[in-house]
Amino acid sequence: xxxxxxxxxxxxxxxxxxxxxxxxxxxxxxxxxxxxxxxxxxxxxxxxxxxxxxxxxxxxxxxxxxxxxxxxxxxxxxxxxxxxxxxxxxxxxxxxxxxxxxxxxxxxxxxxxxxxxxxxxxxxxxxxxxxxxxxxxxxxxxxxxxxxxxxxxxxxxxxxxxxxxxxxxxxxxxxxxxxxxxxxxxxxxxxxxxxxxxxxxxxxxxxxxxxxxxxxxxxxxxxxxxxxxxxxxxxxxxxxxxxxxxxxxxxxxxxxxxxxxxxxxxxxxxxxxxxxxxxxxxxxxxxxxxxxxxxxxxxxxxxxxxxxxxxxxxxxxxxxxxxxxxxxxxxxxxxxxxxxxxxxxxxxxxxxxxxxxxxxxxxxxxxxxxxxxxxxxxxxxxxxxxxxxxxxxxxxxxxxxxxxxxxxxxxxxxxxxxxxxxxxxxxxxxxxxxxxxxxxxxxxxxxxxxxxxxxxxxxxxxxxxxxxxxxxxxxxxxxxxx
Numbered sequence: 280x281x282x283x284x285x286x287x288x289x290x291x292x293x294x295x296x297x298x299x300x301x302x303x304x305x306x307x308x309x310x311x312x313x314x315x316x317x318x319x320x321x322x323x324x325x326x327x328x329x330x331x332x333x334x335x336x337x338x339x340x341x342x343x344x345x346x347x348x349x350x351x352x353x354x355x356x357x358x359x360x361x362x363x364x365x366x367x368x369x370x371x372x373x374x375x376x377x378x379x380x381x382x383x384x385x386x387x388x389x390x391x392x393x394x395x396x397x398x399x400x401x402x403x404x405x406x407x408x409x410x411x412x413x414x415x416x417x418x419x420x421x422x423x424x425x426x427x428x429x430x431x432x433x434x435x436x437x438x439x440x441x442x443x444x445x446x447x448x449x450x451x452x453x454x455x456x457x458x459x460x461x462x463x464x465x466x467x468x469x470x471x472x473x474x475x476x477x478x479x480x481x482x483x484x485x486x487x488x489x490x491x492x493x494x495x496x497x498x499x500x501x502x503x504x505x506x507x508x509x510x511x512x513x514x515x516x517x518x519x520x521x522x523x524x525x526x527x528x529x530x531x532x533x534x535x536x537x538x539x540x541x542x543x544x545x546x547x548x549x550x551x552x553x554x555x556x557x558x559x560x561x562x563x564x565x566x567x568x569x570x571x572x573x574x575x576x577x578x579x580x581x582x583x584x585x586x587x588x589x590x591x592x593x594x595x596x597x598x599x600x601x602x603x604x605x606x607x608x609x610x611x612x613x614x615x616x617x618x619x620x621x622x623x624x625x626x627x628x629x630x631x632x633x634x635x636x637x638x639x640x641x642x643x644x645x646x647x648x649x650x651x652x653x654x655x656x657x658x659x660x661x662x663x664x665x666x667x668x669x670x671x672x673x674x675x676x677x678x679x680x681x682x683x684x685x686x687x688x689x690x691x692x693x694x695x696x697x698x699x700x701x702x703x704x705x706x707x708x709x710x711x712x713x714x715x716x717x718x719x720x721x722x723x724x725x726x727x728x729x730x731x732x733x734x735x736x737x738x739x740x741x742x743x744x745x746x747x748x749x750x751x752x753x754x755x756x757x758x759x760x761x
Contacts, residue, residue: 283706350709353431439488515704521726568654607646
């Protein structure tokens with residue numbers, strides 16, 4: 280059996296998979312994200328460490344002694360400065376963090392040849408700009424650090440006492456040369472950043488160490504189990520969903536939202552509105568539209584308006600499509616695709632005395648769906664030709680929300696039976712590394728066939744004019760409030 284661990288933004292999930300691909304146990308443990316200053320996003324890695332023990336023990340249950348290997352996935356872009364054994368020197372800086380606006384300027388000043396090697400537009404919250412900020416503002420910690428790691432790679436270091444990363448996470452740091460599949464040494468030199476902070480690069484299914492006795496006791500499993508490279512959460516979800524070859528696209532809604540399309544060649548977006556990263560398999564890539572504010576924005580709306588999730592759906596869907604003219608811009612942490620504007624702000628626009636809490640909730644759901652549609656359109660404009668759109672992630676389970684998405688996107692939506700695809704992908708990669716399956720391609724072929732869960736319905740027409748208004752509102756609102 281194989282243990283998968285997914286280190287998310289607000290919770291850690293664990294899943295145990297047998298050699299037939301059946302899930303025999305799963306669990307989750309949550310933790311908080313802090314904002315020491317406005318626009319900052321941090322987490323205490325020790326909270327992740329405790330959550331790993333809680334979730335792994337619950338997921339393994341009576342099967343703990345049968346687990347043969349461990350795989351990891353995790354939120355992308357974050358940075359943890361640590362010593363050689365994984366003790367953090369400061370809280371982790373996460374992907375929604377906005378403190379690095381000024382650190383984007385050195386990236387914009389790089390020559391065209393260097394920028395092309397990175398193959399991605401610079402954005403706040405990504406590891407490269409974050410390291411520039413740490414170098415400039417927390418030099419003692421920056422100089423003392425042995426490693427600067429992404430979240431799941433930090434967890435692996437704690438589990439094995441061996442540092443490593445893999446291409447799907449490394450390619451999303453703005454420090455990686457996608458043309459050579461290695462760290463971009465000339466970019467690091469131009470930015471005056473330390474190459475020695477970056478971990479050795481291994482493959483996603485490659486064994487990168489074994490569980491120490493202390494870590495095994497912490498997780499409640501046997502020591503010396505192999506731990507594989509794993510993958511960034513989006514790449515792991517694509518493996519679990521069977522997306523390695525061009526064709527389908529996948530929509531994941533968690534704290535953020537991503538639309539992913541597999542590629543069999545490296546293709547850079549000349550408009551700099553979308554990303555391209557390495558997949559969790561050799562000679563495979565994926566194009567991605569990344570929207571910062573999905574579940575993160577909806578959770579803020581829910582908490583601010585004092586509702587439960589049951590009340591969110593009940594009250595929102597008691598209001599007709601279009602929320603009677605109310606529009607929500609979900610840019611609470613700036614935005615990436617398509618604007619790449621860390622100064623973008625959120626707003627409800629069009630409020631009147633006739634609007635109540637249900638209208639605010641409905642507009643929030645619609646605003647996130649409009650952001651997803653704009654991201655999907657940006658991705659399709661790069662030449663992606665998707666045959667269908669599949670759902671992944673726990674943020675797309677409610678059938679009314681799925682219907683709203685299908686209506687706004689004007690596309691049928693398909694889903695596989697597994698909602699937490701990233702943690703499943705981590706377990707599958709552990710199985711490949713152990714030798715239960717020959718490679719990631721074979722694992723992707725094991726994915727359950729997707730089933731139609733929503734198709735555009737009568738409300739489709741009602742969203743067309745609000746969506747056009749949504750697209751037009753970004754620039755004046757962002758300029759007025761930034």
